Amino acid sequence: MSNQNQQLTIGFIGAGNMASAIARGLVKKGHNPEKVIMSNRSAGKLEQLADELSVQTTQNNQEVCDKADVILLSVKPQMMADAISELDFSTVQVAVSVAAGLTTDNLKQMTQNKVAMVRSMPNTPSIELCGATGLYADDAVKKQHAESVNYVFGAIGEFEWVPDENLMDTVTALAGSSPAYFFRFMETLIEAGTKQGMDEQTARNLVVQSALGAATLIKNHPDIAISERRTQVTSPNGTTAAALDSLEQSGIADMADKAVKAAVNRGKELSEGK
Ligand SMILES: NC(=O)c1ccc[n+]([C@@H]2O[C@H](COP(=O)([O-])OP(=O)(O)OC[C@H]3O[C@@H](n4cnc5c(N)ncnc54)[C@H](OP(=O)(O)O)[C@@H]3O)[C@@H](O)[C@H]2O)c1
Known part of the structure; x- marks a missing residue:
């Protein structure tokens, strides 16, 4: 300091x-x-x-x-x-x-x-x-x-x-608003876990600690690409591969792209007083 x-x-x-x-x-x-x-x-x-x-x-x-x-x-x-x-x-x-x-x-x-x-x-x-x-x-x-x-x-x-000040709308989309996207994803995972018969508290503990662990792993090793971390936990034909294939088929990349664009556009509207 x-x-x-x-x-x-x-x-x-x-x-x-x-x-x-x-x-x-x-x-x-x-x-x-x-x-x-x-x-x-x-x-x-x-x-x-x-x-x-x-x-x-x-x-x-x-x-x-x-x-x-x-x-x-x-x-x-x-x-x-x-x-x-x-x-x-x-x-x-x-x-x-x-x-x-x-x-x-x-x-x-x-x-x-x-x-x-x-x-x-x-x-x-x-x-x-x-x-x-x-x-x-x-x-x-x-x-x-x-x-x-x-x-x-x-x-x-x-x-x-x-x-560039225009990028402040992207800041809003990637940081200001994004905790809510992660919250939403956590909610959906917990709900999916309870549908498999797990009690909500146990599902919550597992999901929250996994989110924290994933972010910590990425943050503490900036030299390792996120995609490499993903590949490390994705054995061919394994459980993670099955889940990731399903996410890709459901259009996860397109969903994120649209969500960020929606937040950026709404940010611009708000700064124009709309
Ligand atoms: N919270 C977030 O997650 C977040 C994230 C990013 C940016 N921001 C921004 O941060 C700003 C504040 O948000 P916040 O969540 O902290 O809102 P907040 O809790 O409502 O705080 C705003 C404070 O301003 C006071 N205030 C209003 N008019 C005033 C005046 N004329 N003179 C002195 N004080 C006055 C209010 O006093 P009273 O006690 O009398 O109401 C209130 O305590 C917003 O502009 C928001 O866009 C918030």
């Missing part, structure tokens, strides 16, 4: 699910809670966060702007304009929006183009500090700003920068 980043004051406007996940991650990774300041519309969440994390809290969004070096704009997209349009960001180094669908142009308009802006798309596993976040920087974002942003998102998992 760089010392310079440890000195940053990190602010949050909106202290809901995503903001509290990021703040928890930062504090857990050793960031001084006195250097975290969070504002929220209602008081209850702030009291809870102050108790739990000992972070600074306020119901005054401007106070966050005045104290923070890096600001996470973490309200719902439809509430963003209300929350930030009147604020003075002149002492803030970089603002990071976590709002789905709002483009950097939208955000720069709301802030009268007065702050370097990063757009982020974290996902819900960030709550367990194993999130996947996509990031995009506007032209005003300097290397030092990007490093501060890396520090923040590194506290809740892994991150990738994309060079």
Whole structure:
């Protein structure tokens, strides 16, 4: 952890699910809670966060702007304009929006183009500090700003920068939304297991641990291709081969391709206000 980043004051406007996940991650990774300041519309969440994390809290969004070096704009997209349009960001180094669908142009308009802006798309596993976040920087974002942003998102998992804002819709499809695809696949496997006579809890335990194990194997050995791992467990004419043949015949590749396209298209529609 760089010392310079440890000195940053990190602010949050909106202290809901995503903001509290990021703040928890930062504090857990050793960031001084006195250097975290969070504002929220209602008081209850702030009291809870102050108790739990000992972070600074306020119901005054401007106070966050005045104290923070890096600001996470973490309200719902439809509430963003209300929350930030009147604020003075002149002492803030970089603002990071976590709002789905709002483009950097939208955000720069709301802030009268007065702050370097990063757009982020974290996902819900960030709550367990194993999130996947996509990031995009506007032209005003300097290397030092990007490093501060890396520090923040590194506290809740892994991150990738994309060079083109259009790719944020693909980030949404591959990371923001994808935990739900894996959840759905797990649900279907558990259900299929119960149809074979297994009780639901046993099926759940086996499926969840296998999903975790498969992801861990891939992640811990990036030099080994995913297809090689698959081939390793697929004996010719064996049980895995039978199941994979069935998945291919049911069109698994086409299903994934269509699902990703559907999410990308819906992301574009949402950013156009549809
Ligand atoms: N949750 C996810 O999985 C996820 C993933 C990626 C991105 N995001 C994005 O993260 C953002 C926040 O989502 P969330 O799930 O964390 O929502 P959330 O739990 O509803 O949090 C939003 C918070 O913003 C507060 N707020 C609203 N208007 C405000 C204002 N004017 N000033 C200060 N605070 C204000 C709300 O306060 P109250 O307590 O008064 O309601 C609420 O606590 C969204 O833009 C979403 O697109 C979420």
